[in-house]
Amino acid sequence: MDQKKRRVRFAPSPTGPLHMGGVRTALYNYLFAKQAGGDFILRIEDTDSNRFVPGAEKYIIDSLRWCGIYPDEGVDAEGNLVSVPSERHPHAPYRQSERKPIYRKYAQQLIDAGWAYYAFDSAEELDAKRKEAEANKQTFSYNHASRNSLKNSLTLPEDEVKKLLETTDNWTIRFKNPENRTVEMDDMIRGHISMNTNTLDDKVLWKAADQLPTYHLANIVDDHLMEITHVIRGEEWLPSLPLHYLLYEAFGWADTQPRFAHLSLLLKPDGKGKLSKRDGDRLGFPVFPLRWVNAQGEVSRGYREDGYYPQAFINMLALLGWNPGTEQEIFTLEELTQLFSMEKVVKSGARFNPEKAKWFNQEYLRMRSNEQLAEEFEVLLQSFNSDRERNLTKAELTELSGLIKERAHFITDFLTICPYIFSAPTQYDEKDTRKFWTDDAKAIMPQVIARIESIDCKYTVDCPEHLPAAEAVPQIEESLTSLITENGWKMGAVMNALRLFFVGQAKGLGIADIIYYLGRKEALRRIRKAVETL
RNA sequence: GGUGGAUUCGUCUAACGGUUAGGACAAAAGAUUCUCAAUCUUUAAAUAGGAGUUCGAUUCUCCUAUCCACUACCA
Numbered sequence: 317m318d319q320k321k322r323r324v325r326f327a328p329s330p331t332g333p334l335h336m337g338g339v340r341t342a343l344y345n346y347l348f349a350k351q352a353g354g355d356f357i358l359r360i361e362d363t364d365s366n367r368f369v370p371g372a373e374k375y376i377i378d379s380l381r382w383c384g385i386y387p388d389e390g391v392d393a394e395g396n397l398v399s400v401p402s403e404r405h406p407h408a409p410y411r412q413s414e415r416k417p418i419y420r421k422y423a424q425q426l427i428d429a430g431w432a433y434y435a436f437d438s439a440e441e442l443d444a445k446r447k448e449a450e451a452n453k454q455t456f457s458y459n460h461a462s463r464n465s466l467k468n469s470l471t472l473p474e475d476e477v478k479k480l481l482e483t484t485d486n487w488t489i490r491f492k493n494p495e496n497r498t499v500e501m502d503d504m505i506r507g508h509i510s511m512n513t514n515t516l517d518d519k520v521l522w523k524a525a526d527q528l529p530t531y532h533l534a535n536i537v538d539d540h541l542m543e544i545t546h547v548i549r550g551e552e553w554l555p556s557l558p559l560h561y562l563l564y565e566a567f568g569w570a571d572t573q574p575r576f577a578h579l580s581l582l583l584k585p586d587g588k589g590k591l592s593k594r595d596g597d598r599l600g601f602p603v604f605p606l607r608w609v610n611a612q613g614e615v616s617r618g619y620r621e622d623g624y625y626p627q628a629f630i631n632m633l634a635l636l637g638w639n640p641g642t643e644q645e646i647f648t649l650e651e652l653t654q655l656f657s658m659e660k661v662v663k664s665g666a667r668f669n670p671e672k673a674k675w676f677n678q679e680y681l682r683m684r685s686n687e688q689l690a691e692e693f694e695v696l697l698q699s700f701n702s703d704r705e706r707n708l709t710k711a712e713l714t715e716l717s718g719l720i721k722e723r724a725h726f727i728t729d730f731l732t733i734c735p736y737i738f739s740a741p742t743q744y745d746e747k748d749t750r751k752f753w754t755d756d757a758k759a760i761m762p763q764v765i766a767r768i769e770s771i772d773c774k775y776t777v778d779c780p781e782h783l784p785a786a787e788a789v790p791q792i793e794e795s796l797t798s799l800i801t802e803n804g805w806k807m808g809a810v811m812n813a814l815r816l817f818f819v820g821q822a823k824g825l826g827i828a829d830i831i832y833y834l835g836r837k838e839a840l841r842r843i844r845k846a847v848e849t850l
Numbered sequence: 851g852g853u854g855g856a857u858u859c860g861u862c863u864a865a866c867g868g869u870u871a872g873g874a875c876a877a878a879a880g881a882u883u884c885u886c887a888a889u890c891u892u893u894a895a896a897u898a899g900g901a902g903u904u905c906g907a908u909u910c911u912c913c914u915a916u917c918c919a920c921u922a923c924c925a
Contacts, residue, residue: 329925364924439923446922455852455921488923506855515853515921523923531925555854555920580856581918588917635874639863643873662863664856665918672862672875723887733887 322354323545326380326387327535329361330372333608333616334379336668337550337582337591340633344579345548346385347634347656357542358390360397360411361535363528369611373397373411379605383626384649389542407542412534419529422537422567423489423522427469431566432521434469435490436480441467457517460495489522491532491559491566499558504546504577504658511558519559532556536563539574548577548658551665577658580637583667591668601670605629623726624673628680632673637666646679678725689717692727 326342328334334342349356358380360373377395380387390410392398398405399414409415426432435458442458449456456462463470468490469477480487497513521533529537539547557576564573582591585599593616596603607618619629631647640655647655681689690713720733 327925331925361925367924435923437923442923450851453851457852457921486923490923509854511854517921520923525923528923530923535925550919551855552919552925557854578855583918585861590918636862641864643864645874666863667861669861669875675875722889 320545322349322352323357323543324349324354324548325357325359325390325539325542325544327359327361327538327549328376329364329367330369330376331364331367332369332372332610333604333606334372334376335591335593336603336605336619336633338376339379339383339605339630340582340636341548341550341579342380342385343383343630343633344638344656344661347653348546348548348658349388350653351656354545355388356385357407357544358387358397358410359538359542361531362411362413363530363534365413365526365528375606375608382605382620383630385630412538413528415534415538416528418541419522419533419537420527423529423533426491426521426566427489429566430492431562432489432491433463434477434481434487435463435518435520436467436472436484436487438486458490459493459517460514463490463492463518485524487524488520490518491521491563493518493559493562499561501557501561502575503554503557504575505661506554506578506663509554509557513558513562516558519556532559532563536560536567540564540567540569540572543572544574546577547574548579551578551580554578577661579661580663580665582636583665585668585670590665599670601673623728624677625680628677629673631680632676636668637662646676674725681724681727682721684721686714686718686721689721689727689730690714693717693730696727696730 324345326345328338328342346356348354358377360376362368362373374395377391377397381395389405389407390398392405397409397411399409399411401408423432427434437458442456446456458466465471470492472480493513493516495513498510499513501509501511503509519532520530522529528534538544557578560576561573564570583589584591584595591603593603596617602617602619602622604616604618605620607621608616610616620626627648630649631645631652634647634652634656635645638656638661640657641660684692690710693713693716694710717730720730723733724730
């Protein structure tokens with residue numbers, strides 16, 4: 317039995333904000349590690365100095381933390397990447413640019429063993445070759461077929477190679493793919509895959525220009541050094557899996573080679589292709605966990621800022637491409653950790669559905685206690701700092717939350733569900749109101765007022781003058797309903813007249829709810845005012 | 851173009867080779883004394899196509915189609 321501790325890593329490149337697909341990859345890694353009591357490591361792959369984006373690394377860490385994903389290794393308690401080795405972080409630094417000195421000797425090891433060679437072709441020369449091949453409807457690739465006619469240490473005399481190595485710095489080290497060999501691979505999600513090396517090209521492993529390795533070298537070396545047991549990454553890496561297998565073999569690390577799992581991509585909600593930032597802008601949903609402002613000042617919305625709960629976000633993400641085979645859809649992080657299994661990860665790409673994402677948040681919102689919601693509501697109200705008509709007490713907000721939470725997807729919906737709580741009736745569009753303010757509605761209004769006045773019920777301690785107790789709401793509702801029924805009035809007309817008058821576009825609440833929130837006196841004041849003005 | 855991967859209701863997905871192909875989101879209809887929201891009830895909705903293997907195929911094999919990824923001194 318393999319008793320080795322399970323160790324996985326999430327290794328993003330800090331080229332911008334972390335995409336929700338990246339969060340899903342991180343999440344699956346985390347779940348897979350945690351269910352076996354293993355380690356989840358964060359490593360930053362910043363070997364491309366040209367694409368480095370300031371702030372992206374912090375963004376990645378903050379995003380994971382918002383989701384409740386805390387790496388065991390790589391990130392300290394303050395949320396900074398670790399650079400100095402310690403007991404907790406033995407493999408530091410976790411930023412590849414800081415591991416620069418490590419890679420050259422491994423590249424050299426490959427050259428010495430005949431698994432790699434120096435290549436001196438300039439980018440322009442190769443570019444020209446590609447263009448030329450393209451013009452002839454062919455594809456140029458640096459491989460077994462072409463490398464013997466290109467400028468490299470396989471074709472050039474030894475002394476010239478030495479001279480070029482010493483006097484120039486725009487050379488690279490390339491992997492020398494074996495000829496006509498079938499690489500047999502195993503993927504935890506897709507099963508057996510095989511590929512012939514003749515279809516592969518000799519990838520650059522190391523660049524003299526910036527003294528940095530490319531992804532392939534750095535990745536394999538670091539995974540080995542960090543004792544990674546399972547590599548769970550995006551499907552876009554599947555084509556380079558044979559190279560990675562060969563690299564492990566070339567280094568003589570085949571016996572400790574990690575197992576691989578390639579996750580399918582997240583697809584856009586409509587049309588073709590993978591989910592991109594543009595889809596979010598176009599269709600009105602976030603593709604990033606947190607808000608992000610780029611160097612040009614362009615703002616990308618975030619799930620956090622849009623009012624999503626992190627629990628709902630990761631729940632939604634977890635089920636996009638995985639499910640436990642039962643009909644349960646709502647899971648805590650702990651449940652996900654227990655139930656997750658790589659065999660149940662779906663092979664095909666998952667189209668992202670923003671509607672379902674909202675639904676998840678609604679489910680989580682409903683699970684919150686009224687007290688929690690009241691607190692969130694209060695924060696929200698303070699952030700608006702509006703000149704609202706009434707200031708509600710914590711107790712009122714709590715009661716209110718309980719009544720409207722069934723109707724909301726997000727805490728921000730609270731504002732639109734009951735705007736009459738905060739604003740004067742006069743601000744609503746009179747045209748809309750007038751439409752429902754029919755003569756028969758006007759005619760019956762005095763009786764409605766009388767009935768409201770006559771309702772006798774318990775009052776809350778907080779505000780005995782105005783607010784009936786919560787349990788009185790059905791009583792009020794019933795009383796009004798019976799009045800209307802007795803007289804054969806059109807309930808809809810009355811309801812609409814009242815509701816629209818002081819609710820504007822608000823939906824879903826009954827008259828009794830409104831009276832309850834406003835207090836009886838306030839409700840009556842508004843109704844009288846409505847009768848007078850219209 | 852080449853290589854690899856994928857293909858079940860509109861969407862996410864379930865179904866040891868044997869089910870009336872199940873659930874959820876979205877949609878539609880009805881109820882809730884017009885409407886809207888919520889809720890309840892109900893409805894509609896799928897195995898990409900074609901061959902094979904098999905008593906039997908959504909499931910295994912092959913072909914075709916479609917989609918996706920890769921094809922950089924990017925990750």
